[in-house]
Amino acid sequence: MANQWPDSTRQSDRRRREDVGERFGEWPDEHWDRLTHQLRSGECTPFLGAGACFRTLPSGGQLSRRLAKRHGYPYRDRDDLAAVSDWLTWKFDDTSYVKYLVCRELSGGPPDFGNPLEPHRLLADLPIPVYITTNYDSFLFQALRYVGKAPHQAICPWHSQIDHSGELLETHAGWNPQPEAPLVYHLHGRLEQPASMVLTSEDYDEFSAALVRNQSIIPPVIRKALTARSLLFIGYGMRDTTFRMIFKGLQTSLPGIVRKRHVSIMLRPKNDHSEGRGGPRTMEYYAHRYEQWRISIYWGTIDEFSGELRRRLGQT
Incomplete structure (x- = not known):
């Protein structure tokens, strides 16, 4: 029986399969080229989640x-x-x-910053002016000091009782951070201020409401870091509700966040059926979901990503 599908349909289907293979195989050189350029030029904002501390916490x-x-x-x-x-x-x-x-x-000691694959150390070595994290720890701040930089820290004031370093943000170091003296911004609070920690469902609701109600709680330097630069998400999982809640909340208050192409590092599912024909493809499904936020997924471990990134940056 003759094939009744028109050429355009077959070509479109082939392009889709090739695109799926590209996304779920080796990460394309074009993605690496874009990311390494952005990191070298400071046009990328690292955004850290709990998985970045996997060796320690x-x-x-x-x-x-x-x-x-x-x-x-x-x-x-x-x-x-x-x-x-x-x-x-x-x-x-x-x-x-x-x-x-x-x-x-969460009172454990810091990671081994002497390990070049340790994610905080990797990021600290880069010429980045602003780092954002939802982690409560200060490992990123410590890693920046470890490599000889003079970082500052601030906390998102999602409720009125938080000491959010407002005076710092009014100084040159706060509103115009530089790679040698970068700013680490804690969206969900810090261990040193337990009241600042976003933890319970009520905290998350209050945090999300605060973002919508008063956009000024995100200072201009952080708004710029979120909307004018690409984001590199490290330490979040496919099913991470924290990640989705944060991104949706930020997208509501800062629509410009989806203007850039972002990257998220995620573990490949252990029981994925991407190569089979039975049932939905887990990786393709999540790639499709994250595409709505213009997030490209690197499927692999943080160590694999860190090693390849250092190699491509010429730091091996």
Whole structure:
């Protein structure tokens, strides 16, 4: 039987298959060229999540399971840190105490900044003026000092009781940071200020509402870092609800965030069926979802990404 599909349809289908193969195989040289140029020129803003601390601190899921086991959490969603934190707040009737418990679990020492593949060290070596993180730790600040820079830190003032370094942001160092004296901006608070930590569902709701209600809580230098530069997400997972909530909230308050092409490093699913014909392709599905935010996915480990990035930057 003759093939009844028109040439244009077959060509379109072939291009789609080639594109899928490109996205799920080796990362194209064109993506590396763009990213290395942006990193060398300071036109990229690193955006760190909990996975960046995988050698030193528990992930969000590990922390959640640890707290759930220790305090007798009775439900199945033990990987959901916000849900476990909500229950602990109900149990102890004190959000401050729950944040203290979390701080205690995250009191480990810093990573090995002498390891060139350590992600904080990798990023600290780059000529970047602004770094953004949802992590509570100060590892990025410490890594920048380790390589001889003079960094500053500030916190997003999502509620009125946060000491957010407002005076710093009014100085030249705060509103015009430079690669040798960069700014590390903590969107979700810091361990040193437990009240600043976005942890429970109520915290996330208040944080999101604050972004929409008062866009000025994000200072101009951070708005520029989010909208005028590409973003490099390190330490977030495919199903990371924190990541999706943050990006949607920022997109609502800062529509310009989707003008640039961004990159996110993600682990390839262990039980992926991308090569089979039964059921949806996990990686293709998530690539499609993240494409709505103009986020390209590098499928691999942080170590694999760090090693290849250093090689392409000529730092091996």
